[in-house]
Amino acid sequence: MRAALLLSSALLLFGSSAQAFVRARVPTATSQDPGPYLYWAHPRVPMHFNQLGSRDAGQLEALAATRASYAAWNEVECSDFELVHAGTTAKNEAGFDPMGDDDTNLIVWREVACEEVVPPGDSCFVNGGCNNKYDCWDESPWVAGVTTITFSFRTGEILDADIELNGAGFVFTTVDSPECLPGRPIPRPASCVATDVQNTLTHELGHVVGLADVYDDPDATLYWQAKTGEASKRTLGQDDIDGLCALDPPGSGSTPLVAGSPEERARGCACGGSGAPLAALLMLPLALGLVRRRRAAWA
Numbered sequence: 001m002r003a004a005l006l007l008s009s010a011l012l013l014f015g016s017s018a019q020a021f022v023r024a025r026v027p028t029a030t031s032q033d034p035g036p037y038l039y040w041a042h043p044r045v046p047m048h049f050n051q052l053g054s055r056d057a058g059q060l061e062a063l064a065a066t067r068a069s070y071a072a073w074n075e076v077e078c079s080d081f082e083l084v085h086a087g088t089t090a091k092n093e094a095g096f097d098p099m100g101d102d103d104t105n106l107i108v109w110r111e112v113a114c115e116e117v118v119p120p121g122d123s124c125f126v127n128g129g130c131n132n133k134y135d136c137w138d139e140s141p142w143v144a145g146v147t148t149i150t151f152s153f154r155t156g157e158i159l160d161a162d163i164e165l166n167g168a169g170f171v172f173t174t175v176d177s178p179e180c181l182p183g184r185p186i187p188r189p190a191s192c193v194a195t196d197v198q199n200t201l202t203h204e205l206g207h208v209v210g211l212a213d214v215y216d217d218p219d220a221t222l223y224w225q226a227k228t229g230e231a232s233k234r235t236l237g238q239d240d241i242d243g244l245c246a247l248d249p250p251g252s253g254s255t256p257l258v259a260g261s262p263e264e265r266a267r268g269c270a271c272g273g274s275g276a277p278l279a280a281l282l283m284l285p286l287a288l289g290l291v292r293r294r295r296a297a298w299a
Protein backbone atom coordinates (compact mmCIF):
# COMPACT_ATOMS: atom_id res chain seq x y z
CA MET A 1 0.00 0.00 0.00
CA ARG A 2 2.86 2.32 0.86
CA ALA A 3 4.46 1.83 -2.53
CA ALA A 4 1.20 2.45 -4.35
CA LEU A 5 0.68 5.71 -2.49
CA LEU A 6 4.18 6.91 -3.33
CA LEU A 7 3.68 6.06 -6.97
CA SER A 8 0.39 7.89 -6.92
CA SER A 9 1.89 11.11 -5.64
CA ALA A 10 4.76 10.87 -8.13
CA LEU A 11 2.29 10.64 -10.99
CA LEU A 12 0.36 13.59 -9.67
CA LEU A 13 3.52 15.66 -9.84
CA PHE A 14 3.57 15.06 -13.57
CA GLY A 15 -0.03 16.14 -13.88
CA SER A 16 -1.25 12.69 -14.78
CA SER A 17 -4.86 11.74 -14.23
CA ALA A 18 -5.87 9.44 -11.41
CA GLN A 19 -3.65 6.45 -10.87
CA ALA A 20 -5.56 3.69 -9.29
CA PHE A 21 -4.11 0.32 -10.17
CA VAL A 22 -3.38 -1.94 -7.26
CA ARG A 23 -0.91 -4.78 -7.33
CA ALA A 24 -2.20 -7.85 -5.59
CA ARG A 25 -0.14 -8.91 -2.61
CA VAL A 26 -0.08 -11.55 0.05
CA PRO A 27 -2.66 -10.52 2.64
CA THR A 28 -1.44 -9.79 6.12
CA ALA A 29 -3.09 -8.98 9.41
CA THR A 30 -2.32 -5.27 9.23
CA SER A 31 -1.86 -2.76 6.44
CA GLN A 32 1.24 -1.47 8.24
CA ASP A 33 2.92 -4.75 7.43
CA PRO A 34 2.07 -5.43 3.78
CA GLY A 35 2.83 -8.83 2.34
CA PRO A 36 4.95 -9.42 -0.76
CA TYR A 37 3.50 -8.69 -4.18
CA LEU A 38 2.09 -11.59 -6.13
CA TYR A 39 4.15 -12.41 -9.20
CA TRP A 40 4.75 -15.08 -11.79
CA ALA A 41 8.27 -16.46 -11.98
CA HIS A 42 7.94 -16.80 -15.76
CA PRO A 43 6.29 -14.22 -18.03
CA ARG A 44 4.51 -16.79 -20.24
CA VAL A 45 1.48 -18.19 -18.45
CA PRO A 46 -0.31 -21.13 -20.13
CA MET A 47 -4.12 -21.06 -19.85
CA HIS A 48 -6.44 -23.98 -20.50
CA PHE A 49 -10.04 -23.60 -21.61
CA ASN A 50 -12.64 -26.11 -20.46
CA GLN A 51 -13.94 -27.86 -23.55
CA LEU A 52 -17.59 -27.09 -22.81
CA GLY A 53 -17.08 -23.36 -22.93
CA SER A 54 -20.21 -21.40 -22.06
CA ARG A 55 -23.64 -22.99 -22.48
CA ASP A 56 -25.22 -19.64 -23.32
CA ALA A 57 -22.49 -18.07 -25.40
CA GLY A 58 -21.43 -21.27 -27.17
CA GLN A 59 -18.13 -23.10 -27.13
CA LEU A 60 -16.42 -21.58 -30.14
CA GLU A 61 -17.76 -18.10 -29.47
CA ALA A 62 -16.65 -18.19 -25.83
CA LEU A 63 -13.21 -19.44 -26.82
CA ALA A 64 -12.80 -16.68 -29.40
CA ALA A 65 -13.79 -14.08 -26.81
CA THR A 66 -11.38 -15.63 -24.32
CA ARG A 67 -8.53 -15.38 -26.80
CA ALA A 68 -9.43 -11.74 -27.39
CA SER A 69 -9.15 -11.19 -23.64
CA TYR A 70 -5.67 -12.73 -23.62
CA ALA A 71 -4.74 -10.44 -26.50
CA ALA A 72 -5.91 -7.37 -24.60
CA TRP A 73 -3.22 -8.05 -21.99
CA ASN A 74 -0.61 -9.44 -24.36
CA GLU A 75 -0.56 -6.51 -26.75
CA VAL A 76 0.68 -4.04 -24.15
CA GLU A 77 4.07 -2.91 -25.41
CA CYS A 78 5.85 -2.27 -22.14
CA SER A 79 5.49 -5.83 -20.90
CA ASP A 80 6.67 -9.22 -22.07
CA PHE A 81 3.99 -10.87 -19.95
CA GLU A 82 1.97 -13.26 -22.09
CA LEU A 83 -1.17 -15.31 -21.52
CA VAL A 84 -0.88 -18.31 -23.81
CA HIS A 85 -3.81 -20.41 -25.00
CA ALA A 86 -2.55 -23.89 -24.11
CA GLY A 87 -5.58 -25.72 -25.49
CA THR A 88 -8.97 -26.98 -24.44
CA THR A 89 -9.27 -29.53 -21.66
CA ALA A 90 -11.81 -31.86 -20.10
CA LYS A 91 -10.53 -30.83 -16.67
CA ASN A 92 -12.96 -28.80 -14.62
CA GLU A 93 -11.30 -28.61 -11.22
CA ALA A 94 -10.26 -25.20 -10.00
CA GLY A 95 -7.44 -24.72 -7.56
CA PHE A 96 -4.11 -26.36 -7.13
CA ASP A 97 -3.22 -29.70 -5.66
CA PRO A 98 0.39 -29.70 -4.48
CA MET A 99 0.27 -33.49 -4.10
CA GLY A 100 -1.65 -34.19 -7.32
CA ASP A 101 0.68 -32.05 -9.38
CA ASP A 102 -2.21 -30.38 -11.19
CA ASP A 103 -1.01 -26.94 -12.09
CA THR A 104 -3.48 -26.30 -14.91
CA ASN A 105 -4.55 -22.69 -15.16
CA LEU A 106 -8.18 -23.20 -16.07
CA ILE A 107 -11.11 -21.21 -17.40
CA VAL A 108 -14.39 -23.02 -16.71
CA TRP A 109 -18.06 -22.14 -16.68
CA ARG A 110 -20.21 -23.46 -13.82
CA GLU A 111 -23.71 -23.79 -15.25
CA VAL A 112 -25.55 -24.81 -12.08
CA ALA A 113 -25.55 -23.44 -8.54
CA CYS A 114 -24.21 -25.82 -5.90
CA GLU A 115 -27.35 -25.41 -3.77
CA GLU A 116 -29.27 -27.05 -6.58
CA VAL A 117 -27.12 -30.14 -6.99
CA VAL A 118 -25.18 -30.81 -3.79
CA PRO A 119 -27.05 -33.15 -1.42
CA PRO A 120 -27.89 -31.50 1.91
CA GLY A 121 -25.37 -32.51 4.52
CA ASP A 122 -22.54 -33.07 2.06
CA SER A 123 -19.30 -32.31 3.86
CA CYS A 124 -18.18 -30.03 1.01
CA PHE A 125 -20.54 -27.36 2.35
CA VAL A 126 -18.36 -27.21 5.45
CA ASN A 127 -14.97 -28.17 4.10
CA GLY A 128 -15.18 -26.49 0.70
CA GLY A 129 -14.70 -28.06 -2.69
CA CYS A 130 -18.35 -28.39 -3.76
CA ASN A 131 -17.43 -26.52 -6.94
CA ASN A 132 -14.99 -29.21 -8.01
CA LYS A 133 -16.89 -32.19 -6.63
CA TYR A 134 -20.16 -31.27 -8.36
CA ASP A 135 -18.98 -28.92 -11.12
CA CYS A 136 -21.15 -26.16 -9.68
CA TRP A 137 -21.02 -22.47 -8.75
CA ASP A 138 -20.46 -22.16 -5.01
CA GLU A 139 -19.77 -18.45 -4.69
CA SER A 140 -22.27 -15.63 -4.29
CA PRO A 141 -25.07 -15.74 -6.89
CA TRP A 142 -24.42 -12.03 -7.50
CA VAL A 143 -20.86 -12.56 -8.69
CA ALA A 144 -20.30 -13.46 -12.35
CA GLY A 145 -16.73 -14.68 -12.10
CA VAL A 146 -14.19 -15.71 -9.54
CA THR A 147 -10.45 -16.08 -9.92
CA THR A 148 -8.61 -18.38 -7.57
CA ILE A 149 -4.94 -17.62 -7.22
CA THR A 150 -2.65 -20.08 -5.50
CA PHE A 151 0.51 -18.42 -4.29
CA SER A 152 3.32 -18.79 -1.84
CA PHE A 153 2.45 -16.94 1.34
CA ARG A 154 6.11 -16.29 1.92
CA THR A 155 7.29 -15.03 -1.45
CA GLY A 156 4.11 -14.11 -3.31
CA GLU A 157 5.04 -16.34 -6.24
CA ILE A 158 1.88 -17.33 -8.11
CA LEU A 159 1.72 -21.08 -8.65
CA ASP A 160 -1.68 -21.46 -10.25
CA ALA A 161 -4.64 -19.34 -11.35
CA ASP A 162 -8.12 -20.50 -12.30
CA ILE A 163 -11.19 -18.60 -13.43
CA GLU A 164 -14.70 -19.90 -12.78
CA LEU A 165 -17.66 -18.17 -14.40
CA ASN A 166 -21.19 -18.10 -13.03
CA GLY A 167 -23.22 -19.50 -15.89
CA ALA A 168 -25.89 -20.47 -13.35
CA GLY A 169 -26.69 -16.87 -12.48
CA PHE A 170 -25.71 -14.90 -15.58
CA VAL A 171 -26.41 -15.15 -19.29
CA PHE A 172 -23.04 -14.95 -21.00
CA THR A 173 -22.98 -13.44 -24.46
CA THR A 174 -20.44 -12.53 -27.13
CA VAL A 175 -22.45 -10.32 -29.50
CA ASP A 176 -21.23 -6.72 -29.79
CA SER A 177 -24.54 -4.86 -29.49
CA PRO A 178 -27.17 -3.78 -28.54
CA GLU A 179 -27.33 -3.96 -24.76
CA CYS A 180 -30.07 -6.25 -23.49
CA LEU A 181 -32.98 -4.26 -22.10
CA PRO A 182 -33.09 -4.28 -18.30
CA GLY A 183 -35.87 -6.39 -16.85
CA ARG A 184 -36.64 -8.10 -20.16
CA PRO A 185 -36.05 -11.80 -20.70
CA ILE A 186 -32.86 -12.45 -22.62
CA PRO A 187 -33.41 -14.48 -25.79
CA ARG A 188 -31.25 -17.57 -26.24
CA PRO A 189 -29.11 -17.63 -28.15
CA ALA A 190 -28.77 -14.02 -27.12
CA SER A 191 -29.01 -11.32 -29.74
CA CYS A 192 -28.09 -8.63 -27.24
CA VAL A 193 -25.25 -8.02 -24.78
CA ALA A 194 -26.00 -9.43 -21.32
CA THR A 195 -22.84 -10.57 -19.49
CA ASP A 196 -20.16 -10.20 -22.10
CA VAL A 197 -17.58 -12.98 -22.03
CA GLN A 198 -14.68 -10.80 -23.10
CA ASN A 199 -15.69 -8.00 -20.73
CA THR A 200 -15.75 -10.41 -17.80
CA LEU A 201 -12.63 -12.37 -18.70
CA THR A 202 -10.41 -9.39 -19.42
CA HIS A 203 -11.22 -8.26 -15.89
CA GLU A 204 -10.61 -11.67 -14.34
CA LEU A 205 -7.38 -12.14 -16.28
CA GLY A 206 -6.19 -8.93 -14.65
CA HIS A 207 -6.27 -10.88 -11.38
CA VAL A 208 -4.37 -13.73 -13.05
CA VAL A 209 -1.77 -11.20 -14.15
CA GLY A 210 -1.34 -10.01 -10.56
CA LEU A 211 -3.56 -6.97 -10.19
CA ALA A 212 -6.28 -6.38 -7.62
CA ASP A 213 -9.62 -4.62 -8.04
CA VAL A 214 -9.66 -0.84 -8.13
CA TYR A 215 -12.41 1.30 -6.66
CA ASP A 216 -11.71 4.84 -7.81
CA ASP A 217 -11.36 4.59 -11.58
CA PRO A 218 -14.56 3.48 -13.36
CA ASP A 219 -12.68 3.45 -16.68
CA ALA A 220 -10.32 0.74 -15.50
CA THR A 221 -10.95 -2.84 -16.53
CA LEU A 222 -9.96 -3.77 -12.98
CA TYR A 223 -12.79 -1.57 -11.65
CA TRP A 224 -14.65 -3.62 -9.09
CA GLN A 225 -18.07 -3.44 -10.73
CA ALA A 226 -19.59 -4.12 -14.12
CA LYS A 227 -23.06 -3.59 -15.51
CA THR A 228 -25.20 -5.91 -17.55
CA GLY A 229 -24.67 -5.03 -21.21
CA GLU A 230 -21.21 -3.66 -20.56
CA ALA A 231 -18.40 -4.18 -23.07
CA SER A 232 -16.02 -1.40 -22.05
CA LYS A 233 -13.81 -3.79 -20.08
CA ARG A 234 -13.07 -5.89 -23.15
CA THR A 235 -9.97 -3.82 -23.67
CA LEU A 236 -7.67 -2.24 -21.12
CA GLY A 237 -7.91 1.24 -19.70
CA GLN A 238 -4.77 3.32 -19.26
CA ASP A 239 -4.77 2.45 -15.59
CA ASP A 240 -4.68 -1.27 -16.37
CA ILE A 241 -1.84 -0.74 -18.83
CA ASP A 242 0.05 1.23 -16.19
CA GLY A 243 -0.58 -1.59 -13.73
CA LEU A 244 0.74 -4.25 -16.09
CA CYS A 245 3.79 -2.14 -16.86
CA ALA A 246 4.45 -1.67 -13.16
CA LEU A 247 4.23 -5.43 -12.63
CA ASP A 248 6.66 -6.39 -15.25
CA PRO A 249 8.85 -3.70 -16.74
CA PRO A 250 10.84 -5.03 -19.71
CA GLY A 251 14.21 -6.52 -18.88
CA SER A 252 13.68 -6.37 -15.14
CA GLY A 253 12.28 -9.84 -14.65
CA SER A 254 10.72 -10.88 -11.40
CA THR A 255 13.10 -11.09 -8.51
CA PRO A 256 13.86 -14.78 -8.06
CA LEU A 257 12.83 -15.86 -4.60
CA VAL A 258 12.85 -19.20 -2.90
CA ALA A 259 9.50 -20.87 -3.38
CA GLY A 260 7.46 -21.52 -0.29
CA SER A 261 6.79 -24.96 1.06
CA PRO A 262 3.32 -26.41 0.44
CA GLU A 263 2.30 -25.47 3.97
CA GLU A 264 2.86 -21.85 3.13
CA ARG A 265 0.72 -21.89 0.06
CA ALA A 266 -2.74 -20.52 0.16
CA ARG A 267 -5.62 -20.24 -2.18
CA GLY A 268 -7.07 -16.86 -2.64
CA CYS A 269 -9.16 -15.18 -5.21
CA ALA A 270 -10.33 -11.84 -6.28
CA CYS A 271 -13.82 -11.89 -7.64
CA GLY A 272 -15.31 -10.16 -10.60
CA GLY A 273 -18.54 -10.15 -12.45
CA SER A 274 -21.41 -8.17 -13.82
CA GLY A 275 -24.26 -6.32 -12.27
CA ALA A 276 -22.87 -6.65 -8.77
CA PRO A 277 -19.92 -5.69 -6.62
CA LEU A 278 -16.85 -7.57 -7.70
CA ALA A 279 -14.75 -6.78 -4.70
CA ALA A 280 -14.90 -9.81 -2.48
CA LEU A 281 -11.67 -11.60 -1.91
CA LEU A 282 -11.71 -15.13 -0.66
CA MET A 283 -8.81 -16.59 1.17
CA LEU A 284 -8.72 -20.33 1.25
CA PRO A 285 -5.75 -21.40 3.32
CA LEU A 286 -4.52 -24.83 2.36
CA ALA A 287 -2.63 -26.61 5.08
CA LEU A 288 -2.05 -30.29 5.72
CA GLY A 289 -4.78 -31.29 3.31
CA LEU A 290 -7.41 -29.38 5.21
CA VAL A 291 -9.16 -26.71 3.20
CA ARG A 292 -10.99 -24.12 5.20
CA ARG A 293 -12.95 -21.27 3.77
CA ARG A 294 -12.53 -17.78 5.11
CA ARG A 295 -13.21 -14.31 3.98
CA ALA A 296 -10.56 -11.70 4.32
CA ALA A 297 -10.21 -8.09 3.37
CA TRP A 298 -7.70 -7.18 0.74
CA ALA A 299 -5.02 -5.05 2.36
Ligand SMILES: [Ca+2]
Binding pocket: 073, 074, 075, 076, 077, 078, 079, 080, 081
Ligand atom coordinates in the same frame (compact mmCIF):
# COMPACT_ATOMS: atom_id res chain seq x y z
CA1 LIG B 1 3.32 -7.49 -24.41
Ligand SMILES: [Ca+2]
Binding pocket: 093, 094, 095, 096, 102, 103, 104, 105, 106, 160, 161, 162
Ligand atom coordinates in the same frame (compact mmCIF):
# COMPACT_ATOMS: atom_id res chain seq x y z
CA1 LIG C 1 -5.56 -24.84 -11.33
Ligand SMILES: [Zn+2]
Binding pocket: 203, 204, 207, 212, 213, 222, 223, 224, 270, 271, 272, 273, 278, 279
Ligand atom coordinates in the same frame (compact mmCIF):
# COMPACT_ATOMS: atom_id res chain seq x y z
ZN1 LIG D 1 -12.15 -8.31 -9.74
